[in-house]
Amino acid sequence: MSPDKRTAVELADALAAGETTSVEITRAHLDRIAAVDGDIHAFLHVDAEGALRDAAASDARRVAGESRGVLDGVPIAVKDVMATRGLPTTCGSRILEGWIPPYDATVVAHLRRAGLPILGKTNMDEFAMGSSTEHSAYGPTHNPWDLDRIPGGSGGGSAAAVAAYEAPLAIGTDTGGSIRQPGAVTGTVGVKPTYGGVSRYGLVALANSLDQPGPVTRTVVDAALLHEVIGGHDPLDSTSIDQPVPALVEAARRGADGDLTGVRIGVVRELGGEGYQGGVLTRFEESVELMTKAGAEVVEVSCPHFVHALATYYLILPAEASSNLARFDAMRYGLRVTPDGDPSAEDVMRATREAGFGDEVKRRIMLGTYALSSGYYDAYYGQAQKVRTLVSRDFDAAFQDADVLVSPTAPTTAFKIGEKVDDPLAMYLNDLATIPANLSGVPGISVPSGLADEDGLPAGVQILAPAMADDRVYRVGAALETLLVREWGGRLLDQAPALPAVGDAETPEGVR
Amino acid sequence: MTATLLSYDDVLAQFDPALGLEVHVELNTATKMFCGCPTVFGAEPNTQTCPTCLGLPGSMPVVNAKAVESAIRIGLALNCQIAEWCRFARKNYFYPDMPKNFQTSQYDEPIAFDGYTEVEVDGELYRVGIERAHMEEDTGKSTHIGTTGRIHGADYSLVDYNRAGIPLIEIVTKPVLGTGAKAPEVARAYVAQLRELLLGLGVSDVRMEQGSLRCDVNLSLAPKGADRLGIRTETKNVNSLRSVERATRYEMQRHAAVLAEGGKVLQETRHWHEDTGITTSGREKSDAEDYRYFPEPDLVPVAPSRDWVEQLRAELPEPPHEKRARLQAEWGFSDLEMRDTAGAGALGLVAETIAAGASPQTARKWWLGELARRANESEIDLGSLGVAPADVARVQSLVDEGTLNDKLARQVFDGLLDGEGTPDEIVAARGLAIVSDEGALSAAVDHAIAAHPDVADKIRDGKVAAAGALIGAVMKEMRGQADANRVRELILEKLG
């Protein structure tokens, strides 16, 4: 049985035309999950029953003429960091094993309201700490392009699910690149919206001032459709922006004609060169070339403080995370480890946190606790906030000269599972290009730019725009996508190897 | 273990006290500080909770605008500056009754700062500087089940998160110097005045026994004339006006005893024990205690517009001292009467009793006499006695009508304190009304005259003052239910 490779737009059109039903589509994706997820491990929890029930309800609405919008009936996967009422939410951690939230994240509530059946929860690095999904307490996710390689992280599960046709759409969260970098290394599209553009209510916080949920899809216009469903002001999130979401689908459709006349594109000098894989840079340069041919005016911009972004990020993030994760103490929910003897509440807390958190989480809790300690606060956390302001000023200046900024999304293609897991600093470098956007809150998209010559693995181009100008990343992203698909004569994912399907070796696609 | 104490006179001979008060006030907003949960006191445990006040993963806070308004009004009433821009901060520490293991509070950017209020003790004004008033959330409430009732030695503990997230305002004074012997009274008068001010603002129920006003007393002693403050202790759990005064006095005497022996006061938290009237050592406060404060990233700064602040200022109720001057004039109280009334924390009660129809003097008489005595006996504040001003006014009107005399009125108060109903119901149920049956009264007078012929003779001889003995005998026979004036008239008629 072949996978359903249709995009969300194509599925929505088919539903609208009455050519298929949501139950049919949802069942096809559940079948695909059953067939390939043993190899991919994109999902931590699959809710077949709930998804099919929601699909049936969607079909009933459609028959009754009460459809709730374009994506009503199109199934979706949700990163396990978003609270889902009645569905397990582990954040990839042992410490939350068995926790079933009594409430929905606002993003999830939007999905339910818009009628998208939720297929399940996707794998991630524990509490979104990582760039490879290897730090999941439940085992790594494998890259559909090469099962020995990582799918990026922390949202490797969402990206892999979409790349492997297990879901047409997924929700990710991006704290330092966790949507965009997995997009780049799996040949999919990922968008980090403007900070405050999509509600964080119900997103189990990693670093509150950096986290942002966003779409994970196979095409730019699919991302725009999903973004319009989940975006907008939320009174439950004080940091949510009280302004209407720009017309994103319209911007993506406009960009899809491939014309970039009059658009000023800034190439960020500091995001390229040393430390970037040759093939990644070649694909990036080709993309810039294509955009120039399509009428864009390309300028080089300099953002001198971006070189400090990584260091800044690794002070702010652990500081906020160390405080956020304090609540996991076995007193109210999740794992509880009771030491022998007559343990006090503090003993239980200590034993539970020792057993429930992985090494990377413990590492960051210690870093953050240190950075916030009295006597060190000014030198670390305080200083980091100042650099953060300087990074934002760099963006402001760059956006004087350019409408959007571009760079490779990640410095390399997908590396081998296990290759960097014991080298935190090497792992952290994966987010070099994506972190500045989180520090200043600007929106960014990663669009596939092709396969690197060295290894034949996908690379991505990142397009950044000023805060609240998310429409620009969709317009330019869609234009680049159109230009590249023309070059390739099809989507990049069409070049991905077929996956072996469990008990389905006789499929027309054969065995890889 | 009881500490050694120095006599109060010796304390004052050698040392100058420095006083500091930290008061936590629970606001009476309808909903919590950062979520929409109700704040009703006494609900079933854990029924007034939601993902936010339970600190569930993913939940986020939203600031209660009404709480901000209350905080600003409190700040203005305490003559504070109001911040143009301030943030919440996380105070990080682990405790089972803290759902997030951090308290969302304010740190170096309080909403209100640098104010003062003036309190009067024995006709003298003391200026109490206000360091800051800041917003924060309350924690849950732990109940330790076991023989000790404390966390150590408990079999298990129960936590009620209904209280978690209730808005609190913490009001911190600057060190109050120069109060000398009056330090305990100044402490008490400050808290009493704060209560009055908060009641006037309508921002809190300020019921100390329910914990909606909690007071910590900081105290240090320095040798007389020294230019530095001594080492301070922070005494927690001082939850009545009376205790504020007692705890201050106790700590002064305890510190002095330590210092007089050449010892060093330990910088620590101490616990006040209302029953035994002593403080005991809590945890030691060391510099190692590090709350790792940082700005709460889930909240945006609070930036009250100047227009709003000025509007709130214009709408403030009359300040307590102005109100007191006005009331004194209206009620015709002497300075001493006014001071006693204020000192007893009875201004509001007296005002309400007058509003309910009693005369100022009778209102004062009941609250500062009979009712104050009973509050003292029970070691609680007048306001916590459970007698409503309207009930007091009704008792007085029954006296004025001649239905009750003072003695019977006291029995009505017994009934009120025992929760037997309204004054009228108690009079009926206990059969307390004065007997106005002239026949019965006349007979009782005749019995008294017959039983005390020598007294009767004295009265016949014009020694009218001796009538008291006969009145007493009549009242005894009538079991107090007679109008003493009428009895007197009858005696004088019969022996005149």
Ligand SMILES: [Zn+2]
């Ligand atoms: Zn709540």
